[in-house]
């Protein structure tokens with residue numbers, strides 16, 4: 001039994017903001033520019049698949065022009081150097097945690113750099129655009145591919161694994177999420193219910209602010225690195 005704290009980390013769009021990726025609910029956020037029902041629901045995909053593909057093609061293409069920031073790198077350091085268990089769960093679909101050095105990332109809302117066959121459900125790595133003509137390689141006749149993204153109304157990925165970790169967590173750290181979208185917004189309550197210390201890093205207090213016992217407000221690229229360094233220096237005094 002490790003005597004070191006078991007840590008669960010949850011990130012949201014705010015952790016990638018300083019890398020230049022748009023968040024969702026800011027004044028210039030993605031949901032100010034696009035209707036969720038048009039680009040992030042199964043019904044929207046049936047209604048106008050090319051509009052949905054274009055939305056994700058643009059976001060996928062943007063990844064090649066952004067780099068991880070100090071918040072991604074601090075979390076990767078924590079995962080690599082912490083003597084106990086660490087689970088990193090992200091709501092983000094970008095690959096910046098991986099490129100920032102994180103050895104393990106659980107994408108509960110899917111990944112931009114993967115595509116999914118609508119018939120077989122098979123998931124494949126995918127770097128380029130998906131168009132109306134793009135077909136899978138797993139079915140006969142070939143079926144269409146969709147972005148490997150969890151849309152509103154669909155079930156997030158890896159939930160059993162995540163809830164098991166939340167039930168055992170000693171320390172729950174939330175970074176860069178507004179706490180608006182469940183089930184992720186309920187993770188802090190779940191961790192707290194099992195006795196975890198809960199810490200929020202956000203630009204401003206999130207919807208779940210009252211459930212965090214500690215809070216560090218400001219850009220995560222500025223607030224997180226020093227906090228992680230202090231934690232790593234004294235791993236039994238968290």
Ligand code: APR
Pocket residue numbers: 011012013014015017018023024025026029091092109175176177178179180181201202203204206218219220221
């Ligand atoms: N550092 C820390 N926090 C930041 C920064 C930053 N540099 N910039 C923005 N934030 C905070 C904002 O204050 C906001 O609370 O990040 C949060 C981003 O909130 P949202 O835009 O709502 O994004 P998120 O919480 O990740 O959304 C959750 O909603 O639409 C769905 O699937 C989508 O995964 C997404 C989910």
